Amino acid sequence: xxxxxxxxxxxxxxxxxxxxxxxxxxxxxxxxxxxxxxxxxxxxxxxxxxxxxxxxxxxxxxxxxxxxxxxxxxxxxxxxxxxxxxxxxxxxxxxxxxxxxxxxxxxxxxxxxxxxxxxxxxxxxxxxxxxxxxxxxxxxxxxxxxxxxxxxxxxxxxxxxxxxxxxxxxxxxxxxxxxxxxxxxxxxxxxxxxxxxxxxxxxxxxxxxxxxxxxxxxxxxxxxxxxxxxxxx
Numbered sequence: 001x002x003x004x005x006x007x008x009x010x011x012x013x014x015x016x017x018x019x020x021x022x023x024x025x026x027x028x029x030x031x032x033x034x035x036x037x038x039x040x041x042x043x044x045x046x047x048x049x050x051x052x053x054x055x056x057x058x059x060x061x062x063x064x065x066x067x068x069x070x071x072x073x074x075x076x077x078x079x080x081x082x083x084x085x086x087x088x089x090x091x092x093x094x095x096x097x098x099x100x101x102x103x104x105x106x107x108x109x110x111x112x113x114x115x116x117x118x119x120x121x122x123x124x125x126x127x128x129x130x131x132x133x134x135x136x137x138x139x140x141x142x143x144x145x146x147x148x149x150x151x152x153x154x155x156x157x158x159x160x161x162x163x164x165x166x167x168x169x170x171x172x173x174x175x176x177x178x179x180x181x182x183x184x185x186x187x188x189x190x191x192x193x194x195x196x197x198x199x200x201x202x203x204x205x206x207x208x209x210x211x212x213x214x215x216x217x218x219x220x221x222x223x224x225x226x227x228x229x230x231x232x233x
Contacts, residue, residue, distance in 0.1 A: 004056040010047035011064050014040045018072030021135075025080045033080050034139040038210065040072035041128050066108045073131025074104030084138050085148045085155050096156045096163075103163040104130065110167070121180045122172040125165040125218055129172075133162055133214040140211035143204030165218060171228075172221035183231075186224035190216050 021036035047065060051057045078097040086093030104127045114123065137158075141151065148155075171180045194216040201208025 006054065007047045007051035007056060007061065010043050010050055011061065011068055014043040014047065014072050015068040017043060018068065018076045021076040022079055025083050030080065030084050030138055030142055034135040037072060037076055037131055037135040041132055044069060044128055066112060069127055070105055070108055073127045074101045077131040077134040080138060081134050081159055085151055088148065089156055093156065096159050100159055100163045103166045107166040120174065122174050124168050124170060125172055125221065127166055129214060129217060130162050130166050133218055136207065136211040136214050140201060140204065140207040143207040144201055162218065165222065170222055170225045181228065182224055183227050186220060186227060189223050190220040193219060
């Protein structure tokens, strides 16, 4: 019983941090709202490892983890993006935020169903990666002083692309062992993209580093999957 306390606390911390992000966003503290989502990622990454370490993995823990992920990486980023920028687009902004959260929920449900079938890769962009991409993007834009008007109309369409990637059939590497082949050209592309973002955001290095990490992974997976598809023909 006591062994399950630590992983359960970490899972609960994921949810608490997601709610903290929503509250900070409501208060228009977008930087702190973004940071709480990133902290939720840390808690999310530790709870499963703690459960396996103590040998207390359970079905209820897995379901609780998914529900917490939906709040922290689906609802919180969607609300953050809406209050930060999407509200300027009226009902279209509503639709983008709702679609993002719905796609996150669908991604989690599909993952739970296919967890014993899909190995070596993630089918679609994982919701923590999608949520953190939105959070780090907003933190980065604010750090470099980019106004929301300068993001129009790219930001809402970028959100829709990320939402689509979460429910897509694109194979993303999970870096846990043998999985999808990663092409050398894809690695070069990832390095160039990562370095380019760091160079452009060198005045706000920490936010640029995290934004580069999540954006490069998101685009890299799509690039590698498309390259694999083309070379099969």
